[in-house]
Amino acid sequence: MKKLTLAEHWPDFFTLGLNEDSLNTVYENVAMLEKGILPDSTPKNFPRPTILRVHGIPLHPDRTLLFFDTGGECFERPSQLVRFAGFVRRAHTAMFLVSLPDMDDPAKEMHKLLNTYVVGMGELGGATREQNLVVVYTKADALIKYLDGWEFLTDYLTHGSLEELADQDHYVRRMHTASERLKKFNLCG
Ligand SMILES: Nc1nc2c(ncn2[C@@H]2O[C@H](COP(=O)(O)OP(=O)(O)OP(=O)(O)O)[C@@H](O)[C@H]2O)c(=O)[nH]1
Ligand SMILES: [Mg+2]
Incomplete structure (x- = not known):
């Protein structure tokens, strides 16, 4: 910003x-x-x-x-989330920043994060049903080597730049397509 x-x-x-x-x-x-x-x-x-x-x-x-x-470890246990991250209760959108290359078992760890979040939000009296969830895969540079056969994503990663933001319509359409591909992406190809 x-x-x-x-x-x-x-x-x-x-x-x-x-x-x-x-x-x-x-x-x-x-x-x-x-x-x-x-x-x-x-x-x-x-x-x-x-x-x-x-x-x-x-x-x-x-x-x-x-x-x-706040620190990422606040999202490892619902009690920590309630204590240090109560601000999530009123958010419209929750973003999970997930580093796939650092995870031994991404599916299990992502599920645990979601489950921790849902329980923490329940404790806070929040309504997850009224929130959007955005999952962001961080450290994309370390993901490139897993992207054989995912040309759109490789292209998206290597050509992303501020210039792209000039044309908002195009930018949003491209984000949407990348997002749809990412839903299908898994580390094993
Ligand atoms: N490969 C790679 N590593 C990154 C990138 N961004 C951050 N890192 C590394 O990832 C680690 C964590 O980065 P942080 O920015 O501290 O992440 P955080 O989510 O704020 O972590 P906490 O504050 O500890 O919860 C550091 O060792 C960074 O050097 C990236 O784009 N690519
Ligand atoms: Mg940090």
């Missing part, structure tokens, strides 16, 4: 951090990422959100985004 070059493609685009924490996160992390340095592993705590006002994304209304980033 702080990639200022986005405004080359979306002329009305800008973002505003809405509190001091947000400014620190946004500017420090962007500077680090641009040098190729990743942030440290996130501690397990109930985080203060990074709050960002986003204006001028084509086809979307202006909106305020709240980012709560």
